[in-house]
Each structure stands twice: as structure tokens, then as C-alpha cells.
Amino acid sequence: xxxxxxxxxxxNDRFEKADDLRKSFSESCNSAPLPFSVSDxxxxxxxxxxxxxxRRVAIxxxxxxxxxxxxxxxxxxxxxVRTLDEIANTANLLDERLRELKEIKNSQLVxxxxxxxxxxxxxxxxxxxxxxxxxxxxxxxxxxxVGEKIGARLLEKAGSLEKLANxxxxxxQVIGAEKSLFKALSRIRKGKKAKVPKHGVIFQHPFIKxxxxxxxxxxxxxxxxxxxxxxxxxxxxxELDESLSEEVWRRYEQLSxx
Amino acid sequence: MFKVEMEGKxxxxxxxxxxxxxxxxxxxxxxxWLPSRSKLASIILKGYVPxxxxxxxxxxxxxxxxxxxxxxxxxxxxxxxxxVEYSAKPFQKFLRLAMxxxxxxxxxxxxxxxxxxxxxxxxxxxxxxxxxxxxxVGIFVRNFEFFGKSGxxxxxxxxxxxxxxxxxxxxxxxxxxxxxxSRFEIMEWxxxxxxxxxxxxxxxxxxx
Numbered sequence: 001x002x003x004x005x006x007x008x009x010x011x012n013d014r015f016e017k018a019d020d021l022r023k024s025f026s027e028s029c030n031s032a033p034l035p036f037s038v039s040d041x042x043x044x045x046x047x048x049x050x051x052x053x054x055r056r057v058a059i060x061x062x063x064x065x066x067x068x069x070x071x072x073x074x075x076x077x078x079x080x081v082r083t084l085d086e087i088a089n090t091a092n093l094l095d096e097r098l099r100e101l102k103e104i105k106n107s108q109l110v111x112x113x114x115x116x117x118x119x120x121x122x123x124x125x126x127x128x129x130x131x132x133x134x135x136x137x138x139x140x141x142x143x144x145x146v147g148e149k150i151g152a153r154l155l156e157k158a159g160s161l162e163k164l165a166n167x168x169x170x171x172x173q174v175i176g177a178e179k180s181l182f183k184a185l186s187r188i189r190k191g192k193k194a195k196v197p198k199h200g201v202i203f204q205h206p207f208i209k210x211x212x213x214x215x216x217x218x219x220x221x222x223x224x225x226x227x228x229x230x231x232x233x234x235x236x237x238x239e240l241d242e243s244l245s246e247e248v249w250r251r252y253e254q255l256s257x258x
Numbered sequence: 259m260f261k262v263e264m265e266g267k268x269x270x271x272x273x274x275x276x277x278x279x280x281x282x283x284x285x286x287x288x289x290x291w292l293p294s295r296s297k298l299a300s301i302i303l304k305g306y307v308p309x310x311x312x313x314x315x316x317x318x319x320x321x322x323x324x325x326x327x328x329x330x331x332x333x334x335x336x337x338x339x340x341x342v343e344y345s346a347k348p349f350q351k352f353l354r355l356a357m358x359x360x361x362x363x364x365x366x367x368x369x370x371x372x373x374x375x376x377x378x379x380x381x382x383x384x385x386x387x388x389x390x391x392x393x394x395v396g397i398f399v400r401n402f403e404f405f406g407k408s409g410x411x412x413x414x415x416x417x418x419x420x421x422x423x424x425x426x427x428x429x430x431x432x433x434x435x436x437x438x439x440s441r442f443e444i445m446e447w448x449x450x451x452x453x454x455x456x457x458x459x460x461x462x463x464x465x466x
Binding site: 003004005006025028029030031033034037038039040051052054055058059061062063065066069070073136137138140234237238239240242245246249 | 322323338344345346347348349350353356357360361362363364365366373374375376377378379380381390391403404405417419423455
């Protein structure tokens with residue numbers, strides 16, 4: 001039996017005090033509830049200083065982790081989104097190859113290939129879940145409004161949370177529709193009639209997709225507005241503001257009824 | 259904590275030797291506790307007094323930037339608050355509070371994984387949870403399994419929209435309370451209107 005406490009561990013009823021408290025604090029993970037209270041043991045060892053030392057170590061560890069976390073997480077999501085795309089593409093190609101192979105010969109190797117391919121596909125689900133978790137953490141407002149998936153996609157196109165937070169809502173509205181936007185712009189420059197896109201990535205959102213065509217532009221504009229605000233809150237403050245998603249919800253109800 | 263009739267309204271204050279944390283007023287030694295910013299404040303203003311005392315050992319799940327936690331820290335000045343939050347940005351602000359207050363132990367972790375901090379948090383008298391997540395009830399129960407003393411009390415704030423954005427809130431509340439009943443004695447519950455829309459709090463006692 002092993003119990004890991006923040007200041008050391010019990011191995012078969014023998015206690016070993018940790019040399020590096022920060023390390024043991026970060027590793028004090030147990031799969032089941034401890035049968036005793038950590039502080040009872042701790043006070044035997046540290047006496048009245050227990051909480052003072054615990055607090056100091058907790059703050060030091062937290063500072064370090066937060067800093068690391070803030071630097072990395074948006075790049076992590078972006079990289080995951082791209083990985084997801086590439087897996088989807090690759091899986092399709094390999095699928096075709098597998099079908100061809102199967103028609104020719106059903107060898108053991110072909111079976112192995114099939115198994116690996118199934119594994120690769122199930123990895124997609126795992127990556128999607130991870131994207132959702134991280135998005136909730138680094139962009140709670142964005143996730144609340146458009147969902148983690150679309151939020152992650154916006155982030156990927158923008159390049160970083162900082163950039164997304166600095167985009168105007170008009171840009172956010174057409175992220176992912178660059179091709180048709182620039183086509184339209186060049187037509188306008190030549191003095192021809194042009195169709196400017198109403199929505200890019202955010203079209204995927206059910207609130208836009210399910211509206212009749214005429215109203216989609218209105219909804220997309222409104223939503224892009226709120227996304228722009230959400231991205232700014234996420235980047236600068238990081239706290240969830242529930243009123244934003246409620247506004248989007250209300251606007252949708254308004255448009256879908258009228 | 260103190261309720262005062264002021265400016266035609268009932269206002270809530272906690273006695274605090276520390277400065278203002280989130281822009282709230284400070285009058286003398288008292289910090290105003292705003293119900294619009296803190297669900298716990300709105301619970302108290304709605305007339306329910308939770309069993310948090312001077313020497314309570316408390317686990318706080320979802321500390322965010324520490325608005326509510328700062329007042330809880332005022333109340334339990336002889337106790338300890340273990341505060342868990344996993345979002346880096348608000349945690350930064352919360353950390354500043356934790357450095358100032360002697361009774362807050364900040365833990366940067368996901369409340370959904372109590373294993374991760376099982377060797378840090380002691381057995382506690384009270385668990386307060388304010389996290390808007392779909393599986394928040396499961397998370398609440400797991401934390402009681404890990405850290406609740408027998409007979410420990412707790413408050414869970416439930417946001418209907420974050421459990422199911424389409425279903426009827428009353429239906430969601432009924433289901434949540436039903437799912438809590440097997441492990442807890444339900445002591446009180448109420449909506450948080452007019453301070454927070456589509457939210458309820460449930461006050462419970464751990465049966466385990």
C-alpha cells in the first residue's frame with residue numbers, strides 16, 4: 001500500500017519524508033480517498049508550522065504551473081486542431097488503400113493494417129475531447145457562445161488567442177471564408193457586382209445554420225460581435241460571463257420567431 | 259458576516275483586515291459583499307445561512323478570481339480554505355489573494371480529478387461548489403468521497419443552462435436534487451432570483 005502526501009509518502013506503513021516539497025506536492029496523487037486526514041500526519045511532523053509551510057509550497061507550485069500553462073495552452077489547441085485535420089485526411093487515404101488491399105488479398109498483414117487504422121480513427125475522438133477540455137479552460141466565453149469545436153477552429157485560423165482578441169468582429173465574421181471574401185473584394189474593385197460572404201467558420205453553429213438564408217447574415221453579424229467580446233474577455237480576464245451567451249440565445253429566438 | 263439596512267436595501271458585509279479585492283466598497287473594517295458578483299452572497303441575502311463558522315475547514319471548488327473566496331476567507335479566520343481552480347487566467351488573480359490571506363491554500367487543479375490533490379487536502383467540514391459544468395453533480399459527490407468528514411455540509415450552485423441548455427430548468431433542478439438524495443440529506447434549496455437567473459443552490463449534509 002502506498003499513500004502519497006504532499007510532504008512525503010507512506011510505503012507499507014513506513015513514512016518517508018520528501019526532500020523536495022514542491023516535487024512531492026505536485027505528485028501527491030492517490031487513486032482512492034486516504035483513510036486518514038493529511039493534516040493529522042502533517043501536524044505530527046511540522047507541528048504548528050504545518051499550514052504555513054503548506055501554504056508556501058502551494059503558492060510556489062501554483063505560480064509555476066500557472067505561468068507554464070498560460071504560455072502554452074492556445075498553441076496546444078491549435079496544434080491539436082491541425083492534427084485532427086491531418087488524421088482525418090490520412091485516414092481517408094488509408095481507407096481507400098485498405099479497401100484495395102482487401103480486394104487483392106486478405107492476409108494477416110492486411111488485418112493488422114485494418115486494426116491500426118481503426119485505432120487511428122478512435123484517436124480522433126480522444127483528440128476532440130482534449131480540445132474541448134482545454135478550450136473550456138483557456139477560452140470559457142468563446143466556448144460558451146460557439147461551442148468548443150468552432151471556438152478551436154477560430155483560434156486555429158487566427159493563430160493565437162491574443163490575435164483573435166485583437167480582431168474586429170467584422171473579421172471574425174468571415175474567418176474561414178477568405179477565398180470568397182477576396183474574390184468579392186476584387187470584383188468590387190473592378191466595379192462588378194459581388195457577393196460578400198456573410199459567414200465563415202461560424203456558419204457551422206446551429207444558430208446560424210438553422211435560420212432561413214435571409215436572416216443568417218443578421219445572426220452572423222450579431223454572433224461575431226459577441227465572439228469578439230468573448231475573445232477579449234478570455235484573453236484579458238479569463239472569467240466566464242454568462243450574459244454573453246444569453247444575449248446570443250435571445251437574439252436567435254428573436255430572429256427565428258419573426 | 260453582517261446584514262445592514264443601508265440606502266434602502268439590505269446589504270451584506272464581512273469584517274476584514276484586508277483591502278478591497280474586486281472593486282467592492284470598504285467601510286471601516288468591513289467589506290461589502292455583492293450578491294450580483296457572488297452566488298454565496300445572494301444565498302445569504304435570500305435568507306439562508308450556511309454552516310460556515312470561524313474554525314471551519316472548507317474545500318472550495320471553482321474559486322475563479324476569488325471574489326466569493328475572499329469573503330469566505332474573512333469568515334473562517336480561524337480555519338482553512340482549500341481552493342481549487344483550473345483555469346489559468348482567473349487563477350492568476352486568485353493567487354494574489356491567496357498570497358495576502360493566511361488561511362487560503364491555492365490548488366491549481368481540475369476539480370473533476372480529486373485524486374490529483376488527494377494528498378494535499380485534509381478531511382473537511384464543508385464543501386462549496388460553484389462550477390458551471392455538465393457533470394458538476396458527479397464532481398461534487400467525488401469530492402465528498404475524498405474529503406468529506408462524516409456529516410460534513412456542502413452547498414452546490416447549479417446553473418440550469420450548463421447542464422442542459424434546452425430542457426426546462428425546473429425539470430433539471432428536480433433531477434439534480436433527486437440524484438443528490440442518495441448520498442446527501444437535502445437541507446434546503448432555492449432559486450437565486452433576482453440576483454442570478456436560472457440558478458439554484460442546494461444545501462446538503464453528507465451521509466457517508
